[in-house]
Amino acid sequence: MIDLSTSYLGLHLVSPLVASAGPLCEEVDNIRRMEDAGAAAVVLHSLFEEQIDLESSHLDRYLSHGTESYAESLTYFPDMASYRLGPDAYLEHVRRAKAAVQIPVIGSLNGVSTGGWIEYARKIEQAGADAIELNVYYIPTDPKMTGSRVEQMYVDLVRDVSESVHIPVAVKLGHAWTALGNVAERLDGAGADALVLFNRFYLPDFDLESLEVVPQLTLSSSFELLVRLHWVAILFGHIRADLAVTGGVHTGQDVLKAMMAGARVSMMTSALLKRGIGHLGQVRREVLAWMESHEYESIRQMQGSMSYRSVREPSAFERANYMKVLSSYVLRQPRA
Numbered sequence: 001m002i003d004l005s006t007s008y009l010g011l012h013l014v015s016p017l018v019a020s021a022g023p024l025c026e027e028v029d030n031i032r033r034m035e036d037a038g039a040a041a042v043v044l045h046s047l048f049e050e051q052i053d054l055e056s057s058h059l060d061r062y063l064s065h066g067t068e069s070y071a072e073s074l075t076y077f078p079d080m081a082s083y084r085l086g087p088d089a090y091l092e093h094v095r096r097a098k099a100a101v102q103i104p105v106i107g108s109l110n111g112v113s114t115g116g117w118i119e120y121a122r123k124i125e126q127a128g129a130d131a132i133e134l135n136v137y138y139i140p141t142d143p144k145m146t147g148s149r150v151e152q153m154y155v156d157l158v159r160d161v162s163e164s165v166h167i168p169v170a171v172k173l174g175h176a177w178t179a180l181g182n183v184a185e186r187l188d189g190a191g192a193d194a195l196v197l198f199n200r201f202y203l204p205d206f207d208l209e210s211l212e213v214v215p216q217l218t219l220s221s222s223f224e225l226l227v228r229l230h231w232v233a234i235l236f237g238h239i240r241a242d243l244a245v246t247g248g249v250h251t252g253q254d255v256l257k258a259m260m261a262g263a264r265v266s267m268m269t270s271a272l273l274k275r276g277i278g279h280l281g282q283v284r285r286e287v288l289a290w291m292e293s294h295e296y297e298s299i300r301q302m303q304g305s306m307s308y309r310s311v312r313e314p315s316a317f318e319r320a321n322y323m324k325v326l327s328s329y330v331l332r333q334p335r336a
Contacts, residue, residue, distance in 0.1 A: 002291050003298035004284070006040075008242050008264040009131045009168035009193050011104045013040035015287075016259060016299055017280055020246045020267035021045050021108045021135060028093070028100050030277060035101045037280035043267065044097065046110035046135050047090045047120065087120060094127035104130035106170070109161075110137055117157070118164040131168040134161060137199060151183055155190045162191030170194035170244065174201055175227055184235050194242040195235070196267070197228050219270035224248035229261045236262025236307035250274075252286020259299055260306040 004015040019042040024030045026045050034042055097105045107129035109117055121132055136157065140150050154171075162169045169191065175198040177183050184195055205216040225248030232243045245258040246267035255266040271279055296302055 002288055002296070003300070004287065006264050006299050006303070008041070008244065009104075009106075009170060011041065011130060011168070013104070013265065015040045015284060016255060016263070016265045017284060018043065018244070018265045018267045019272065019280075020269045021133065022269035022273070024269065024272055024277065025097075026093075028096050031097050031105075032100055033277045034272075034280065035103050037277050038284040039103060039280055041104040041106060041130075041265070042097070042101075043106040043133050044090075044094065044108050044129075046108040047087060047124075048110045087123075091123055091127045094124055094129050098128040106131045106133050108133045108135050110135040117161055121161050121165050121169075125165045125167050129167065131170060131193070132161070132165065133170040133172055133196060134158065135172045135199065137174075137201070139201065147178055151177075151186065154183070155186050158187050158192050159190040162193075168193035170196050170242075172196040172199045172246070174199045175231065180231060181234060181238065184239050184241075188239040188241045192241050194244055194264070195239070196244040196246050197231055198247055200224075200247050219273060220248050220250075221270075222248055222250045222254055225254050225257065229257055232258065232261040232263050233307040236304045237309040250283075252283050252290060255283060255287050256290055256302070257306075259302050260304070262304040262307040262309075264303070 006013050006016045008016075008018070015038065017038055017040050019025060019031075019034045019039045021043045022045060024034070025042055031042050094105065094107055105128070107124035107127075109121060109124070109132060117134075124132055134157065136154060138150070138153075154173075158169065158171055171187055171192045171194070173180075173183075173187075173195060187195065200220060203216060204213045206212075207214045225245070228245045228247060232245055235243060242264045243262055244265045244267055245261070245263040246269075249255060249258065249266045249268040250271040258266040268280075268283075271283070275282075291297075291299075
């Protein structure tokens with residue numbers, strides 16, 4: 001019998017299929033359906049730092065800075081008092097989710113500074129979460145902000161939260177780093193039990209009629225998986241922390257590729273929003289069918305089998321691939 005089990009954040013999972021943070025996880029009934037469809041764990045939607053700090057003077061200064069010049073700047077943030085679930089309601093949601101399912105439930109905190117995170121990380125732990133995912137969504141728009149300052153901010157945040165709780169801590173990162181390998185190693189040393197690659201930054205669009213900046217949500221596709229495979233394959237075997245792939249996981253083949261790169265789990269949300277929660281069952285069947293036809297006995301057997309660990313200098317390998325791709329492209333002339 002094929003063994004799909006894996007381990008992630010010290011948790012035993014029956015498969016590598018994990019539902020990532022998203023709107024589907026706001027309803028306990030959906031989480032039950034995810035478990036029934038084959039999800040081995042769920043990451044709850046995020047509690048935002050702005051919700052935690054709503055009444056604090058720190059947030060007041062942050063929101064008010066520059067309003068003398070830009071009167072509309074206060075309208076950039078939604079009404080945090082009614083945004084999804086407030087802090088207390090979020091903790092109750094954790095408790096209800098844990099009571100409703102047998103699979104691990106991972107809480108999620110979204111922000112950029114320590115602030116109230118430590119207090120609420122502890123409260124999420126007390127509510128029964130099996131682990132916490134730090135969804136660090138930060139875009140340094142200040143030209144005076146150096147890369148080293150940004151990196152240290154992440155390291156300090158991870159260390160502060162990790163030292164304040166007794167449950168595992170995962171860190172969800174964006175891909176835009178000068179030296180991601182070094183950042184990963186530092187976060188690993190700061191106490192991160194897993195790195196989730198990668199956060200999808202939702203870039204705004206311009207409305208040419210109203211001349212306003214408007215939110216733009218685009219669901220992922222399997223094409224986005226490639227950058228995740230690239231970095232998981234590079235990091236595998238070089239850090240202690242587990243690796244998770246999120247973004248671009250839509251099919252059984254996507255899951256298999258993530259495992260071979262070195263991931264412990266594959267997370268998905270866009271695929272479930274597009275095809276429904278039952279799609280988890282289809283992905284699981286595709287994984288099993290491929291493994292049976294290729295005579296694999298377990299997921300663990302393939303994890304890291306296509307990583308760069310055996311390559312002495314991955315950068316040289318990548319340059320060779322870069323040149324090969326460019327030289328192989330042929331410009332096709334349109335027919336007359």
